[in-house]
Amino acid sequence: MARTTVVGACPHDCPDTCSILTTVEDGKAIAVRGNPDHPFTRGRLCVKVNNYEERVYSDKRVLHPLKRVGPKGSKQFQRISWDEAIETIATRWKSIIATDGAQAILPYSYLGTQGIINGLNVGDPLFNKLGATVSERTFCDSGSCTAYMMTIGPTPGVDPESFVHSKYILLWACNTLGTNSHHWPFIEQAKKAGAKLVVIDPVRTRTARLADWHIPIRPGTDAALALAMMHVIIKENLVDRDYIDKHTVGYDELAERVSTYTPEFAAQETGIPVEDIVKLAREYATTPPAVVRIGVAVERHAGGGQTVRAIACLPGLIGAWKHVGGGLLQLPIWAFPVKWEVLMRPDLQPEKMRVLNSWRLGSALTGELGFDPPIKALFVYNANPMAMVTEQAKLEQGLEREDLFTVVSEHFLTDTARYADIVLPATTQLEQKDIMFSWGHLYLSYNNPAIEPLGEAVSNTELFRRLAKAMGIEDLSFYRTDDEIIEASLDWTNPVLQGITLEDVKAKGYARLTMPSADDWAPHREGNFPTPTGKCEFKSTITGGGNFVVPLFRQGYNGDQDGTPVDALPHYIPPNENPQTTPALAKRYPLSLITPKSHAFLNSNYGNLPAQTAQAGEEQSVFLHPDDAERRGIVAGAPIRVFNDRGAFEAFASISPDVMPGVVMAPSGYWHRSNRKGATVHALTPPAYADLGRAPTFSDVLVQVGKL
Amino acid sequence: MAYVVTDNCRGCRYTECVTVCPVECFHVDEKMTYIDPENCIDCGGCVPVCPVGAIEPDYRLAADKKFWIDVNRKRAAETPVLAARLPPLPGADARRQELGR
Numbered sequence: 001m002a003r004t005t006v007v008g009a010c011p012h013d014c015p016d017t018c019s020i021l022t023t024v025e026d027g028k029a030i031a032v033r034g035n036p037d038h039p040f041t042r043g044r045l046c047v048k049v050n051n052y053e054e055r056v057y058s059d060k061r062v063l064h065p066l067k068r069v070g071p072k073g074s075k076q077f078q079r080i081s082w083d084e085a086i087e088t089i090a091t092r093w094k095s096i097i098a099t100d101g102a103q104a105i106l107p108y109s110y111l112g113t114q115g116i117i118n119g120l121n122v123g124d125p126l127f128n129k130l131g132a133t134v135s136e137r138t139f140c141d142s143g144s145c146t147a148y149m150m151t152i153g154p155t156p157g158v159d160p161e162s163f164v165h166s167k168y169i170l171l172w173a174c175n176t177l178g179t180n181s182h183h184w185p186f187i188e189q190a191k192k193a194g195a196k197l198v199v200i201d202p203v204r205t206r207t208a209r210l211a212d213w214h215i216p217i218r219p220g221t222d223a224a225l226a227l228a229m230m231h232v233i234i235k236e237n238l239v240d241r242d243y244i245d246k247h248t249v250g251y252d253e254l255a256e257r258v259s260t261y262t263p264e265f266a267a268q269e270t271g272i273p274v275e276d277i278v279k280l281a282r283e284y285a286t287t288p289p290a291v292v293r294i295g296v297a298v299e300r301h302a303g304g305g306q307t308v309r310a311i312a313c314l315p316g317l318i319g320a321w322k323h324v325g326g327g328l329l330q331l332p333i334w335a336f337p338v339k340w341e342v343l344m345r346p347d348l349q350p351e352k353m354r355v356l357n358s359w360r361l362g363s364a365l366t367g368e369l370g371f372d373p374p375i376k377a378l379f380v381y382n383a384n385p386m387a388m389v390t391e392q393a394k395l396e397q398g399l400e401r402e403d404l405f406t407v408v409s410e411h412f413l414t415d416t417a418r419y420a421d422i423v424l425p426a427t428t429q430l431e432q433k434d435i436m437f438s439w440g441h442l443y444l445s446y447n448n449p450a451i452e453p454l455g456e457a458v459s460n461t462e463l464f465r466r467l468a469k470a471m472g473i474e475d476l477s478f479y480r481t482d483d484e485i486i487e488a489s490l491d492w493t494n495p496v497l498q499g500i501t502l503e504d505v506k507a508k509g510y511a512r513l514t515m516p517s518a519d520d521w522a523p524h525r526e527g528n529f530p531t532p533t534g535k536c537e538f539k540s541t542i543t544g545g546g547n548f549v550v551p552l553f554r555q556g557y558n559g560d561q562d563g564t565p566v567d568a569l570p571h572y573i574p575p576n577e578n579p580q581t582t583p584a585l586a587k588r589y590p591l592s593l594i595t596p597k598s599h600a601f602l603n604s605n606y607g608n609l610p611a612q613t614a615q616a617g618e619e620q621s622v623f624l625h626p627d628d629a630e631r632r633g634i635v636a637g638a639p640i641r642v643f644n645d646r647g648a649f650e651a652f653a654s655i656s657p658d659v660m661p662g663v664v665m666a667p668s669g670y671w672h673r674s675n676r677k678g679a680t681v682h683a684l685t686p687p688a689y690a691d692l693g694r695a696p697t698f699s700d701v702l703v704q705v706g707k708l
Numbered sequence: 709m710a711y712v713v714t715d716n717c718r719g720c721r722y723t724e725c726v727t728v729c730p731v732e733c734f735h736v737d738e739k740m741t742y743i744d745p746e747n748c749i750d751c752g753g754c755v756p757v758c759p760v761g762a763i764e765p766d767y768r769l770a771a772d773k774k775f776w777i778d779v780n781r782k783r784a785a786e787t788p789v790l791a792a793r794l795p796p797l798p799g800a801d802a803r804r805q806e807l808g809r
Contacts, residue, residue, distance in 0.1 A: 033756045036728075043728045044753030047709075177731065177749050184730045206749060210731070600750070614767040615709040615750055 001025055006450035007035065007509030010049055011118075011429035012602045013111035013140065015331075015440020016182040018045055019509050020052070022430060022450040029053045029430050029451050038510055039161070040182050040441040047600045051611040056428045056454065058609060060412050063455025066423040072400045075418045082456060082466070085422050090470035092405045093130075093377055100373035102131040103354045108361060110139045112382030112605070115434030115447060116338060117485045118460040123381065124555040125345035126464050129473060133375065136357040136554040136694065141331060141439075143299040143695025145550045147308035148330050150540040150566075150692075152316075153530035156335035158291055158327040160441050161518035164189045165325030168287035169197045172311060173222065174295030175205040179597050180440055183293075190325070196287065198280065200225070202594060203623075203665055204658035215280065216660045219592045219699045220301030220575035221270040225277065226310035227572055228266030230258040232281035233317055239285075240319025247527030248316045250539025250569065257569045269572070269580065271660070285318045289326030297596065301700035303573025305547075305692020309540070310570040316536035321524035333439040334530075335513055337494035343485075345477075346556030355560045357694050359687045362391030365398020377405040381426070381460060386415035387604040387671055390696065392683040393647055409463055412608055415672045415680075425457040432459040433482045435489065435505070442513045444490075444497075446505040461485060543568045549693050562694060573691050577702040579662070589644045589702035591628065591664045595681045601669030608671055616667070620651040620675050623665040624705065629655045632705060639676065639708040642666065644701065647683030650676035650708065664705060709766055710745035711754060714776045716762035716807055717741055720800040723793045725754035725763065735783065736790040739797075744784035745777075760809050 003025045010018040019035035032052045036043035045052075065085035070076025080088075096104050107127045113119050120137070127135075148154070163169060163186040176184050184207075191197055191212075199211040200222070208214035217225060233239055234255050244251045263277040270277075284290050292314060298307055312328055320326035341347070354371070356364050363369050365378070378399075386395060399406060399419035408420040417423050431453040436445040453459075458466070461482050468478040480488070490497065496513040505511045515521065527534060532541050546563040579586040600616035601607050622642055624634065634640055636655045641648055642664065651666060659665050666681045688697045710733075713725075717740035725741060726734045733747035734754075743754075743763075755763050766777050 031756075034753060036757075042730075042753075043757065044730065044751045047750035047752070050750075050752040181730060181749055181751060188730070188732075210747075611767075615765070 006448050008429060008447040008450060009434070009436045009445035009509065010045070011113040011115055011434070011447070012048065012605065013114050014602060015180045015438065016040065017436050017438035017440065017445055018049070018182065019445060020045065024450050027451060029056060035509060038443070039512070040443060042182065042185065044182070046181055047615055048602045048606055048612060052430070054611055055411070055606070055609060056430050060608060061454065062410055062412060062417070062423055062425045063457055064425055065456065068421045072402070073419045075413060077423060085424060086466050086470045088422060089407055089467065093471065096376045096405070097130070100376055103133050104373040104376040105130060105132040106356060106364070106375045106378050107132060107135045108378060108380045108385060109135065109382040110137050110358070112384070113429065113460070115436050116343070116489050117482060118432060118434050119382065121340065121343040121555070122460040123379070123464055124343065125348060125478060126468055126471070128345050128555055129348040129475070130471065131350045131353065134353045134355040134555050134557045136355050136549055138358055138549055138553055138694040138696070141296050141299065142549055142553050143305040143690040143693035144294065144296070144308045144330060146548060146693035147305045148312055149550065150537065150542055151309055151312035152328070152536050154334040155523060155530050156332040156442065157523065158325065158329045159518040159521055160329060160332065161186055162325040162521065163187055163291060164193070165519070166190050166289050166291040167195045168284055168290035169195055170284065170290070170292045171197070171199045171207060171211070172292055172294045173201060173298035174293055175201065175207045175596065177206040177210070178599060179295070183440060196283065202660050202663050203596070215272055215276060218269070218271045218578065218660070219594050219663060220303070220578060222298055223303050223307035223310050223570070223572045224261065224266040224269040225272060226307065226314060227258050227261035227570065228263045228277050229281040229284065229314065230254070230310070230317060231261045232263060232278050233285045234258060236282065238282065239317050243319030243322060244317065247524070247529070248536040248538055249533050249541070250537060253569055254313065254538035257571065261572065269574065284314070288320065289323035290318065290320045291326055291329065293329045297699060299690055299695040300698040302576045302688070302690060302697055304690035304695050304697070306570050306573055313536070313538050313570055316538065322522060324520055324522045326522065327524060331439040332442055333437050335442055335496060335515065336437040336444065337491040337496055338437060339489055339491055340552055341556065342488050344556035346551070349557055353557050353559060355554060355557065357689070359390050359689065359694070359696055361385055361389060362394030362398055363687070365401065365404065366394050368394070376403065379407050380416055381409040381463070384414040384416045384604045386419070387607065387680050388668065388682060390682055390685045390687045392679060409460070414604065424463060425455055426463070427453045427457040427459045431457060435486045442515060443510045444500070444505055444513060445510045448506065448509070538569070540568045547692055566692065575700045576686070576688055576697060577700055582702070585702055589704045590662070591703050591705060592662060593642070593684060593701045593703045594663060594665050594699045595668040595685065596665065598667035598669040604669050604671060607669045607674065613674070618674065620649065620666065620670045620681070621654045622651040622705065623654045623656050623659045625659050625661040625663070626655050626657055627661050628664070629653060632707065634705070634707055641706050641708055642684065642703050644684050644703045646686065647679060648677060649679040649681060649683050664703065709750055710748035711743050711750065711752060711763050712766050712769060712776045712780050713741050713743055714762050714764060714769070714773050716760040719797060719803045720760050721794065721797045722759050722800060723790060723796070724757040724759060726790050726793055728753040728757050732789050732791065734790045735787040736794070737783065737787045741790060742780045742783040742787060745781050760804055760807055
């Protein structure tokens with residue numbers, strides 16, 4: 001038996017981007033494990049990925065191209081050859097382009113795999129070249145990114161490994177142990193050295209249980225807390241005047257702005273007692289080094305962008321950036337010198353393009369948006385919108401359209417793929433090559449393929465080479481090999497890659513970016529923020545054009561931006577739906593629904609696989625506070641219905657004091673088949689955008705729960 | 709759900725598991741280690757480092773090993789957290805050989 005170990009990297013949309021060792025025996029992957037040598041992975045994977053080889057060899061894998069032979073959604077498919085599949089797609093696209101124009105074609109994707117060459121931007125050159133409708137993908141952290149740009153610019157922020165030096169750690173809307181678990185040892189080390197750990201979350205999560213202080217907060221009200229913290233810090237003169245003078249702009253205006261955001265006001269909005277708000281502000285300001293780690297969920301409500309604006313101002317106000325282990329951690333992805341332009345190819349775009357945001361897919365397909373030409377062809381890869389996107393009923397209706405030509409590239413017949421006219425088999429991470437950034441640490445990773453592709457599965461890069469050829473594209477850059485794309489995708493002359501060669505990363509599987517050590521690096525000790533002023537902008541200087549989505553999330557296109565005017569100072573935007581702001585709606589739908597990641601799924605990945613469903617729970621559950629359950633006569637394990645005007649799903653009740661009264665929690669990622677009513681949690685979530693970056697408002701939704 | 713320490717740990721107690729566990733869920737007595745199911749995050753990091761293959765996820769335990777779920781829960785509540793690796797029990801290496809590991 002020939003047994004080898006291949007070093008790779010986890011493909012998932014998770015901050016941890018683990019280094020994976022795959023054991024291969026006679027060409028077959030038999031086990032995966034976390035790389036013990038990697039300083040962030042530290043020998044562990046997670047509940048999602050531990051059984052990755054079972055995903056690869058699942059008997060449910062799609063291994064050959066398929067064409068639909070029954071009604072849409074019926075899952076009746078017949079195997080066809082790759083030649084026939086590509087020929088069918090090209091013929092149909094060419095005919096649509098001839099009659100309706102290329103804008104009638106819509107790509108739809110996100111980070112089903114987040115490798116640099118197979119992930120976010122792999123299809124962009126083709127669709128930019130065709131002049132298709134631009135897919136504005138604001139699934140994750142888009143509002144946060146716009147806000148972050150407006151405040152401190154695209155900085156990596158605090159090195160996650162510097163947390164060991166922090167003395168006050170504020171995990172804000174982040175369940176580290178559930179969704180960023182490889183960061184935990186650094187936090188725990190800090191705790192052992194005397195740091196105080198504070199968790200702000202509507203739910204007493206696993207992480208909150210291990211914190212020194214858990215502060216439950218009403219969903220969507222976090223900005224009120226951040227603004228009131230600034231109010232207290234300024235009023236009690238806990239600011240770092242020297243840092244403010246040297247490295248920030250707009251302090252006086254900020255001070256005036258937050259003067260109205262009293263702790264009393266914030267208490268009313270957030271449900272946090274006044275004395276706790278004051279205590280939190282004082283402790284945060286007087287326990288250096290103080291660090292804030294924000295999770296993705298912090299943006300998912302009407303004022304999500306301004307929430308991140310407010311939180312991003314806090315470290316500048318108290319001079320937290322002066323200390324190693326002080327400041328803010330959002331996405332260290334900004335440290336990686338990825339040549340996005342090379343990957344997206346915005347230079348190929350026609351001057352004027354049409355843009356469709358990810359949250360409006362349903363109403364685009366039903367025709368409700370009034371698109372002219374309408375969407376006639378949909379190309380889905382790296383995404384499963386039927387399970388994870390708002391407007392679920394409309395989306396289903398749209399996908400059933402006989403005149404819509406839908407192609408889905410997938411590992412499995414997902415809730416979305418079952419509506420496809422053509423399904424294409426995609427490789428898993430063990431069968432493909434890639435180079436990976438991380439949005440949770442500072443290591444560049446390399447994914448060596450461990451095995452040959454199964455069946456006729458192809459990587460996304462190969463898929464788009466085949467499509468480009470069939471569409472008659474002559475530009476040779478469309479036919480680069482994976483190695484050539486990898487080489488071209490990074491700026492190897494950038495100082496952070498100095499001393500790192502592709503060969504080294506390939507052999508070892510990872511390399512820490514050439515940056516100062518986490519033990520003595522305070523990135524903004526001397527200011528140097530990557531903003532237009534070089535300072536932390538309490539009053540932003542880039543709000544002139546109004547609201548925008550970072551072009552990285554929209555195929556590099558910067559036209560047709562949202563443009564809604566944006567107040568240059570942070571402020572509070574109350575939720576669209578909650579008992580305080582919409583009491584009439586709350587009479588019918590009194591409970592705030594939140595839909596965090598499920599323990600064992602990565603978005604909808606693994607929602608169909610036995611190992612993970614065994615650990616997440618076979619069927620959708622909904623967590624209610626005992627008071628809310630009792631009022632409705634609901635007992636633990638009872639089948640229940642969760643509903644609002646947008647839709648309904650069914651689930652089983654879990655009763656727990658870990659959720660706040662008035663809040664219900666339904667972990668997301670379950671597929672339609674695991675729901676008694678054939679719908680997922682997103683049947684209820686609104687299509688409304690958050691204030692910045694067109695982030696979703698998943699945590700800004702009122703529902704009612706009833707017994708079945 | 710959680711991971712569970714089973715038979716093979718008895719008489720060995722190598723305690724390599726604590727070197728990888730991120731959440732201090734290992735408890736110990738004079739015979740073996742136990743996993744606190746309330747703290748375990750199902751990361752499975754302890755499985756490949758155990759020299760005698762004593763650790764398994766609870767949902768995959770064979771029927772005749774299911775009782776270890778209760779044993780781990782009960783003993784984890786009664787015993788102290790194991791913070792660092794201990795020397796293996798006397799005779800551990802002989803037992804390891806006996807187990808064919």
